[in-house]
Amino acid sequence: MSEHRPNTEGKYKWIGTRPDRPDGADKVTGRARFGADFSLPGQLIGKVLRSPHAHAEIKSIDTSKALALSGVKGVITAADFPDQPNLIVPTGEMQVNMRDITRNIMAREKALYEGHPVAAVAAVSEAIAKQALALIKVDYKVLPHVIDVAEAMKPGAPLLHDHLLTEGANPPASKPSNIAKRIEFKKGDAKAGFAQAEVVIEKDYTTQAVHQGYIEPHATLASAAEDGQIQVWSTTQGHFQVRGFCARLLGLETSQIRVTPTEIGGGFGGKTVVYLEPLAMRLSQKAGKPVKMTMAREDVFRASGPAPGGNVKVKIGAMKDGRIVAAECIVEMQAGAFPGSPVGPACMCSFACYDIDNVYIEGFDVVSNRPKVAAYRAPGAPISAWAVESTLDILALQLDMDPIDLRLMNAAKAGTKTAYGVTFNTIGMVETLEAVKHSAHYRTPVKHGYARGVAAGFWFNIGADSSAASHVGEDGSVTVISGNPDIGGSRASLALMAAEELGVDYNRVRPVIADTASIGFNFVTGGSRVTFATGLAVVNSVRDMIRELKVRAAKIWKIDPEAVIWEGGMAKPAGNQVGTFEPLSLADLAAQAGRTGGPINGHAQLNVTGAGPGFGVHCVDLKVDEDTGCVTVGRYTAAQDVGTAIHPSYVEGQLQGGAVQGVGWALNEEYIYNAKGRLDNPGFLDYRMPVASDLPKIETILVEVPNPQHPYGVRGVGEVPIIPPLAAVGNAVARATGVRMVDLPMSPPRLSAALDAARPRRMAAE
Amino acid sequence: MSEVQYQSAKTVKEAVKMMQAAKGKGYILAGGTDLLVQMKSGARTPGVIVDVKKIPEMVSVAEKNGAFTIGAATPAAVLGENKKLRKAWPGVIEACNLIGSTQVQGRASAGGNLCNASPAADSVPALVAAGCIVNVAGPKGKRAVPVEKFCTGPGKTSLKPGEIVVSLTLPKRPKGSSDAYLRLIPRTEMDIAVVGVGVSLTMKGDTVTDARVGLGAVAPTVLLVEKAAKALIGSKLDDAALDAAADACSAACRPIDDKRGTIKYRTKIAGVLLKRSAMIARDRIHGIEHRGHRPV
Incomplete structure (x- = not known):
């Protein structure tokens, strides 16, 4: 059952209705054209040679044999791109450095992760392009690699970048390390707050890197003309971004590049960066013909996205009545091979759902030999929320409080000042909690054998x-x-x-x-x-x-x-x-x-300006097979303050999609690296996103708390729904089994091992 | 680039000739649900592809004196729609119907699943439990191989050059028999077995008179676990017998730690699934229907 509670009943003729989408017919008939559907007469096929090593110095690249192969029309390496200055540019919700982008699209001094591009060819057929790749000789000096964030932070860890001094270190960094940045946010006096607390809960959590999992792999077609103009077709979340980045990367003016976005088969934040576009453009310039490039799924996993994994320490101090008086959160986050993890938003979102007087938050941005992370729905927030919302559940259990009542008691409202400095305008955290509390789902007793988990999440949204x-x-x-x-x-x-x-x-x-x-x-x-x-x-x-x-x-x-x-x-x-x-x-x-x-x-x-933040509260009923560690989700409800639901079906779709991705993150999805630093599961068989039969229909509750700074009260809705599911699932698992999972994913082998380890304790408790 | 030749055989004899002529570069195309994927990834580069789908005996099911002979290339979906077969061998059929997705089922075959020789193949533990005989044809004529002896390692079979698998024979069932197959996958479908267990039972009243157990994904090949069967035979499937059989399954495991599961987990789950499969087979003998493939 899904609820839509419009606050605008009778006010509008069209807003709040559910007509067919203008792009719908083309998409269901197959007429819609996605990235790989675009072709031009005489086009060449471009292919990328990728590093087999997690970390290696590139001593030399010999492309002569590939160039000599009949049918090969162009070969490029990093030498075909001008070096870039140390210049930060915004890209959606992430920041990127041009110096790093040019090294990410094509390895320069070193290959920094398995799958890192080192060269690319354009040829008259895919088969010849593949043959040409095999003829490129790269002389690597393999270096020790580091995959794990905690390992990468240790003194003596293999260094990815010799120049990297920790920004914001206290005291200032004098030696290079893999810690790119340290940030902190303070409100009140956390130390005094904890001293006053009657209950203090402290716990460490981890999450693994996960991929956005868009069904459409990256694809592009570029056509450079003799007059210097280039046309590009790309599956992207931002064609102006493609134009801007590529102009810099290729040394062109933006007016020389015309980018047409194709229909897009999912992005979730992962298509806000460039990978193939600058390569196809440079190859097309060299060859004088259009060049089409597509990624295989393995390339997508190895060298695009993912979202980071992180280590989070959370400490919450409360009074016995449930009032939270102090909170602390320390986040160490994977950035991938180049600085720029979403540790900032992870820190800022951690306690944003709550009105807490004394808060201390610290974050570390850490590089390691993994692909550079990209945005994924509410970048960073699910990771800190997993830790914070799990800790709140421990608190609720310890105080014997209803988990929604605990959150209501501490909920942020209009006028609440966040730890990162912003004071909220009209927000819907309380309304969303109330909506779940009074929902058909929450009022229905939990079925025998099942347990219920609840968690919340916050995201800023932008303009x-x-x-x-x-x-x-x-x-x-x-x-x-x-x-x-x-x-x-x-x-x-x-x-x-x-x-x-x-x-x-x-x-x-x-x-x-x-x-x-x-x-x-x-x-x-x-x-x-x-x-x-x-x-x-x-x-x-x-x-x-x-x-x-x-x-x-x-x-x-x-x-x-x-x-x-x-x-x-x-x-x-x-x-x-x-x-x-x-x-x-x-x-x-x-x-x-x-x-x-x-x-x-x-x-x-x-x-x-004036984007209205969003709050989500999710509730899940699930059961755990104690022998196998398999989790079955029985019922799931996602509630959110959505501002005004302009087209309620697509708002519901956002809530459902985010919930499903969050459940996948909680239960099975993870990047698995082998001892050589190579990704062991670069495909959908062993990178386990949920399939349709894994989940019940996700119920939704659209709570309309209009954004006063938009003529129709619109708030962004697409990101909040991926934040609560991780902890909602974990909290239900804890209530079902008595075992608190702190490491994601809660896959059957991992959950089974945790249940077995806890068995003596659990039997003693009985 | 090397060219791939496609050839289509109308008889078993013709197919054998084509394979012989291909001199080790020949690959049988049944449903192609493994072969085409392997060719795309570069894992296999055939010189000749021999399509066997036009050979009538390889794409049909025949029953003779209670024994079923399944053409090796018969699509799993066709097997699933064969009521008599499903009634006699519900475990074998549910295992065959777990290969791939609904779409893949229209093409994927038990013969192909067997010849791909994956230790995690879903149909094989059930076929092992069933006491299936593999009917092989080759340049030197025909031979029959017990299914548990057919695979020799991951991706390897005991087929000799020019030989092909023609069909699989499931023996006549004594009264009071049934079977079951369960696999552990982290998802609910579109996945590969972390452990798979097939159990076939014959009972007289409440007592097990015959049993066979096949165990998959825990060793280089699917195992016939005779000690587990022995623990069940003569019992009333009481806790002690089930525990002993489960322990025998766990003891038979020689798994690896990999991305799909740990040694510890696989060893434990082998026992868990043995018990659950045996209970389902017993229920089926007693006329209690079981549906759904998730071992929960």
């Missing part, structure tokens, strides 16, 4: 740069143009907002995603920003168009534009004193546009 345009056709139908790839039904949501604003039928509004040369800049599809920020740009572009429509009506009526109002899709005189005129519809005005001043368009470009 950032968006451009949009609205055009009226000569028949009065409307095209809405924006520049964000649609990964979650955003076209439908944008069209609904435009239809609502304009007062026209949803089916007369066609949303289009334009390439980088056809609309102004748009920041990536990430940070749950598109429906919020690009939605605002669309609304403003429509308002701009309405302003023009009123001018045209005024012209026809020969009255002042101020005396025209726009209502129900019509221009009307503002009142009787203005004069008596028949309302003019969009179609009427469009038909006369040529005589009243030409085409009627609207534009908007914004740096959007």
Whole structure:
């Protein structure tokens, strides 16, 4: 059962309805074209040679034999790219350094992880390209490697970067290490808080690296022309980002590159960076022909994404009535081969659900011989939430309190100041907890053999740069143009907002995603920003168009534009004193546009602020097979304050998808490295994401607490739902078995071993 | 690039000739659900592919005097729809129907599953428990091999050059017989067995008069665990007998630590699944239906 509690009943005609999505028919018929579906006449196939070593110095690369092979049209190495300065640029919710990006797309001095590209070829066929790769001779000096974060932090660990001094170290770092950064957040006096606490719980947790698992592997097609212009088709969450990064990486102007985003088969944050695009572009320049490149699934696992694993220490101090008086969290996080893990958001989100006076949070960004991590839904937050929400469950059990009541007692509200300094505006943490508490699921007693777990999660959501345009056709139908790839039904949501604003039928509004040369800049599809920020740009572009429509009506009526109002899709005189005129519809005005001043368009470009944060509370009933360690999820409910659900089906889809990915993270997903530092499970058979039969239908509760800083109250919804599941599952497992799991994943072998280890203690307790 | 030749045989004799002519570079194509994947990954590079799906006896099921002979290339989905076969050998059929996904079932065959020689093959422990005979044809004529002797190591079989597997024969069932197969996978489908156990029982009243146990994914080949069978025979499947049989299964394990499970875990689960499979087989003998493949 799913609940949608709109706070806008009767207020809107289109918002909150569930029409078919504009891209739906093409996707169900197979007509939609994804990254690998694009081809050009005469195209070459590009292939990447990847390092078999986790850590190795590249002494030399000899490409002569590959180049000499008939059918090979180009070979590139790092020497084909200019080196880059130490320059940090934002990419969605992560920060990246240009110096590192150029080394990540093509290894320069060293190969830093298994799968790290060292060369690429373009040839007339895939078979010849593969043969050519085998002819490239790379002289490696294999170096000792380090995979584990705790190991990488130790003095004497193999160093990945000789120049890396810990930023923010106290005292300042004098020697290089694998610790790229140390950060801290403080509020009140944690020490005094713990001294005052009547109960203190402290525990260490770990999580493993997990992959975003998008079903569509990375793919691109690049075509460089003789005049220096390059066209690119790419499956990406941000084609403007592809343009910007590639311009820097190739030494071009952004205007020389035109990137068209294809339909995207999942991204989850992992498609906000570039891998193949700059290689295909350089190969195309060299060969003078279009170059198409696709990754195999093994490449996707070995060299794209993943999300980091981390080690988290949590300490919570409370009074016996459940009031939390002090909290501490220390996070050590994998960055992969280059600095830049999401340890910052992990720290900031850790206690953001709660109003706690005394907080200390410390984080470490640690490099090791793994692929550079990329964003994955609420980057970092699931890792700290796993630890914090598990610890809160221990506290609830110890105090014999209902886990929701404990959270309600400490919940953040409007006016709560977070440990990272922001004071919340209108938020829905309390409403979401209440929604679960009063849900059919929570009010139903737990079935025999099952146990129930609850956990919460917080994410900021972002705004950032968006451009949009609205055009009226000569028949009065409307095209809405924006520049964000649609990964979650955003076209439908944008069209609904435009239809609502304009007062026209949803089916007369066609949303289009334009390439980088056809609309102004748009920041990536990430940070749950598109429906919020690009939605605002669309609304403003429509308002701009309405302003023009009123001018045209005024012209026809020969009255002042101020005396025209726009209502129900019509221009009307503002009142009787203005004069008596028949309302003019969009179609009427469009038909006369040529005589009243030409085409009627609207534009908007914004740096959007005021993103409303989101809170989620999940509840799961599951049972544990004590002999095998297998977990069966029986019932699952995800509740969230979603602002206003513009298209409720796609909001529910976000909650369900996030919950499923979180359950996978909790139960089975993990990167497994062998002794040589090579990934042992680079495929879906042994990297175990959940399959449909693993889970019941995820029930959802959409709690509408509108964001006051958006005309329709929109909050981002895509990231929060992956945060609570890890601890919700862990808490249910603990309540089912009496064994608290602290290491993820809770896979059958691991859970079975923990149950066996606890058996003597458990028998004694009985 | 080397060319791959595709050949299609209409008779067993023809197929054997083609394999012989291929001089060790020939691969049999039944459903292709392993072969094509292996070719794509570069793990196998055949010179000749011999398609056997047009040989009638290799894609059909025949019953003679209570014994079933299953064409080696018969798709698992076809086996699943054969009511008589399913009634006689529910364990073998549920094992065959666990190979791959629903889509893969339309092509994947028990013969292919056997010849791929994975120690984790789902159908094989059930076939071992069933006392299946593998019917082989080759340049020197026909021979019959007990299924537990067919595989010699991971990816290796006892087939000689030019030989192919034609069919699998399941013996006539005495009254009061049934079987069951359970595997442990971390997910609920689309997965590979961490441990698989097949049990076949014959009972007179409450007493086990005959038993066979096949154990998969815990050694280089699927094992016939005679000590486990011995512990069950003569018992009423009481706790002591089940414990003894489970211990025999655990003792027979020679597993490895890998990404799919630890030695400790596999050894333990072999015993757990033995007990559960035996109980399902007993229930089936007594007319109690079991559905679903998850050992929980």
